[in-house]
Amino acid sequence: MLSNRIFQVIVVVTLLSVLHYAYPSKPVNAFSSQVVQHGAVGDDVIELQARLQYLGFYNKEIDGVFGWSTYWALRNFQYEFGLEIDGLAGTTTKQKLAKASKYNEQYVKEKIYSGKKFSHYGGTKENESTKTKNQGQANENTSNQANQATPAVNVPNGYSQNDITLLSNAVHGEARGEPYEGQVAVAAVILNRVQSPTFPNTISGVIFEPRAFTAVADGQIWLTPNDTSRRAVLDAINGWDPSGNALYYFNPDTATSEWIWTRPQIKKIGKHIFCK
Amino acid sequence: MLRSILIVVLTIGVLGTSFWGYKEHQDKNAVLIQAENSYQRSFHELTYYTDLLHDKIGTSLAMNSKSSLSPQLVEIWRISSEALANVGQLPLSLLPFNKTEEFLSNIGDFTYRTAVRDLDKEPLSDKEVASLKDLYEQSKEIKNELRQVQHAVLENDLRWMDVELALATQEEPLDNTIIDGFKTVEKKVEGYAETNMDSPIIGEIGKKQDLTNLDGKKISKKNAITYGKKLFNIKDHKDIQLSQSGEGSDTPLYTLSYEGKDKRAYLDMSVHGGHPISLLIERPIEKKELSLNEGFERAKKYIEENDFKNMSLYQSTEYKQIGVYSFIYEEDDVKIYPDSLEVKIALDNGDILGLTTKNYFINHKERDIPTPDLTKDEALQKVNKNVEILEDSLAVIRNELGEEVLTYEFLGTYGDETYRIFINAMNGKEEKVEKLGSSEMNYSGM
Numbered sequence: 001m002l003s004n005r006i007f008q009v010i011v012v013v014t015l016l017s018v019l020h021y022a023y024p025s026k027p028v029n030a031f032s033s034q035v036v037q038h039g040a041v042g043d044d045v046i047e048l049q050a051r052l053q054y055l056g057f058y059n060k061e062i063d064g065v066f067g068w069s070t071y072w073a074l075r076n077f078q079y080e081f082g083l084e085i086d087g088l089a090g091t092t093t094k095q096k097l098a099k100a101s102k103y104n105e106q107y108v109k110e111k112i113y114s115g116k117k118f119s120h121y122g123g124t125k126e127n128e129s130t131k132t133k134n135q136g137q138a139n140e141n142t143s144n145q146a147n148q149a150t151p152a153v154n155v156p157n158g159y160s161q162n163d164i165t166l167l168s169n170a171v172h173g174e175a176r177g178e179p180y181e182g183q184v185a186v187a188a189v190i191l192n193r194v195q196s197p198t199f200p201n202t203i204s205g206v207i208f209e210p211r212a213f214t215a216v217a218d219g220q221i222w223l224t225p226n227d228t229s230r231r232a233v234l235d236a237i238n239g240w241d242p243s244g245n246a247l248y249y250f251n252p253d254t255a256t257s258e259w260i261w262t263r264p265q266i267k268k269i270g271k272h273i274f275c276k
Numbered sequence: 277m278l279r280s281i282l283i284v285v286l287t288i289g290v291l292g293t294s295f296w297g298y299k300e301h302q303d304k305n306a307v308l309i310q311a312e313n314s315y316q317r318s319f320h321e322l323t324y325y326t327d328l329l330h331d332k333i334g335t336s337l338a339m340n341s342k343s344s345l346s347p348q349l350v351e352i353w354r355i356s357s358e359a360l361a362n363v364g365q366l367p368l369s370l371l372p373f374n375k376t377e378e379f380l381s382n383i384g385d386f387t388y389r390t391a392v393r394d395l396d397k398e399p400l401s402d403k404e405v406a407s408l409k410d411l412y413e414q415s416k417e418i419k420n421e422l423r424q425v426q427h428a429v430l431e432n433d434l435r436w437m438d439v440e441l442a443l444a445t446q447e448e449p450l451d452n453t454i455i456d457g458f459k460t461v462e463k464k465v466e467g468y469a470e471t472n473m474d475s476p477i478i479g480e481i482g483k484k485q486d487l488t489n490l491d492g493k494k495i496s497k498k499n500a501i502t503y504g505k506k507l508f509n510i511k512d513h514k515d516i517q518l519s520q521s522g523e524g525s526d527t528p529l530y531t532l533s534y535e536g537k538d539k540r541a542y543l544d545m546s547v548h549g550g551h552p553i554s555l556l557i558e559r560p561i562e563k564k565e566l567s568l569n570e571g572f573e574r575a576k577k578y579i580e581e582n583d584f585k586n587m588s589l590y591q592s593t594e595y596k597q598i599g600v601y602s603f604i605y606e607e608d609d610v611k612i613y614p615d616s617l618e619v620k621i622a623l624d625n626g627d628i629l630g631l632t633t634k635n636y637f638i639n640h641k642e643r644d645i646p647t648p649d650l651t652k653d654e655a656l657q658k659v660n661k662n663v664e665i666l667e668d669s670l671a672v673i674r675n676e677l678g679e680e681v682l683t684y685e686f687l688g689t690y691g692d693e694t695y696r697i698f699i700n701a702m703n704g705k706e707e708k709v710e711k712l713g714s715s716e717m718n719y720s721g722m
Contacts, residue, residue, distance in 0.1 A: 034567030039592040039599075044567075060692060065715040068694035072666060088569070154593045155716045160327060162426045166320055169430070180558035181533070181542035202324050208317030210310070219309050222433055228558075231598075235556065238600050239618045240632045242542060242554055244525050264524030267531055276524040 030098040036089035064150025172225035173215030182270035185243035187236035246274035315436035318365035325359035330415040340660035341706040342395040349391035425457030492549025504532040508541040562624040571599035571621035614639035648701035655684040
């Protein structure tokens with residue numbers, strides 16, 4: 001049984017490589033020219049996942065984010081097809097994949113953008129005739145869809161998009177007129193407080209702590225945050241801290257507390273003084 | 277005469293009343309905002325804790341030794357009770373929300389029972405592992421539902437005070453996202469009736485940040501500006517502002533900032549040695565032209581040019597048109613996790629948008645890495661048998677006590693999840709178990 005299967009695989013592989021040498025100049029009508037690596041997002045990843053699923057290596061949702069499951073599936077594929085096992089979808093790997101599998105971009109995308117979980121590509125559900133008909137259109141559509149959102153997105157380990165929104169709300173309410181690094185610094189102060197034993201241990205705990213932030217007390221936190229504050233929050237989460245590990249900041253022109261002036265100051269960014 | 281006095285008195289009266297009314301209105305608003313804020317806090321904490329719960333249960337599935345499993349179970353117990361407290365704070369008394377509360381207290385009971393037991397003498401039975409797995413699946417569903425409600429709340433600016441009002445007045449039909457959302461959560465849990473932050477490995481763990489490692493001669497302001505000009509990638513240095521950090525700073529820093537036509541740049545540099553600590557460049561980013569992989573090549577070249585040697589990629593992540601790359605130091609094929617740095621690349625033209633090296637400079641030093649006492653196979657014996665190991669290597673990490681230890685690092689899968697497990701290479705202690713994964717359903721992009 002087993003040797004029979006191995007034999008089949010060998011035959012397939014040999015056939016593939018023979019085909020490869022027989023038609024070396026035939027361009028592969030698949031993927032962009034880019035190498036796809038762990039952490040990537042987008043159309044190439046959707047195609048990669050769909051093709052791996054077609055061949056039975058990947059059985060999770062096709063979501064357009066190159067995560068660990070995709071990584072292991074790709075390595076398995078590389079192992080079975082005798083390629084270098086590096087978990088990168090480079091030129092050779094993509095060619096092998098494209099030859100061994102089929103991919104109907106439009107069909108797959110329709111499925112995944114319909115909002116349903118889709119993890120059975122390569123079954124018999126697809127109608128052959130509509131497929132060939134759609135192939136041409138699918139290729140034309142590629143450029144239009146290049147910037148379409150993927151069903152899933154990357155988030156920093158341990159954070160949800162909602163946590164990021166809540167943080168950007170706070171940053172926008174507190175520091176929207178400040179320079180970019182000043183906004184990153186305000187986000188960093190909130191995160192430093194979460195880490196500190198003297199403050200609440202969650203982002204929402206820190207933000208909604210009574211009398212902690214004026215923007216929360218007067219309701220300015222509910223202004224819609226812009227893209228800048230969102231990017232600033234992402235930077236702070238990813239490790240940037242222009243505040244120099246500060247736990248407090250204040251605006252010297254409006255600060256009412258005497259006590260805040262006694263804190264050791266680290267630096268001033270924009271209108272805010274950051275301190276320990 | 278009398279008439280004008282009357283007019284004056286009345287005017288004062290009217291003004292006084294309206295002022296008083298305005299004050300009252302202000303006060304009432306302030307109280308309302310306060311109440312709203314405390315509801316918001318409880319709600320966001322509840323979702324966060326449910327998410328955390330899911331994560332922690334997932335991690336516990338891949339743990340093996342008592343020394344790491346018991347604290348983990350205690351942690352889950354603690355989080356479930358925090359979450360329960362948050363449910364209690366929400367104005368849900370008029371909603372049937374008891375199933376969710378029951379679910380949370382089930383988790384609490386289960387983990388408490390298992391955590392206080394000596395797991396060396398009496399490890400988790402197969403049945404208990406199965407119910408842990410059940411709880412994991414359930415918490416996933418509840419987490420997802422709550423996150424959806426949370427997204428709706430944030431997206432549509434929903435107020436809990438309105439919910440309370442809607443519930444109190446019993447308006448029919450109740451068309452309220454929050455109420456509907458919670459009803460769905462409740463339904464989900466009902467289906468399961470009757471079943472029985474991790475600190476990051478990268479960088480510091482609650483340790484005082486000490487940048488005293490920074491060596492080198494004190495550099496002049498002029499040199500600092502010249503260096504800044506290079507990192508900011510600008511031609512003229514006249515627009516660069518320089519200031520020096522105050523007494524509260526961990527280490528003396530020069531802070532450089534630049535404001536150009538369509539670009540802002542910022543740099544923290546150590547006064548001693550002139551090392552770049554934190555660089556940020558902000559500008560509009562155009563359509564994505566480069567792949568994450570091409571961005572990686574740029575990042576790698578960049579850190580080499582800036583004298584960071586033997587760095588290897590630990591993680592790469594694409595956010596919209598930005599690539600973020602984490603590098604760690606590697607010495608004789610041993611990964612040194614504490615010595616990490618991050619680079620941010622614009623994926624429109626490959627420009628460097630940021631660099632942060634604080635962890636690298638806090639931790640980097642000459643190390644005398646010992647030879648492991650345990651062989652790889654001996655270490656593998658200590659790993660949970662359910663986890664299928666796919667990759668291994670040697671690594672130095674900081675353990676819970678903040679000490680650097682030499683470990684075997686195993687990467688493996690269990691179910692759909694991927695885990696990173698560190699086994700001490702000297703004494704076989706299970707130092708750390710991490711559940712990996714950092715993508716989430718796109719709530720808004722669809």
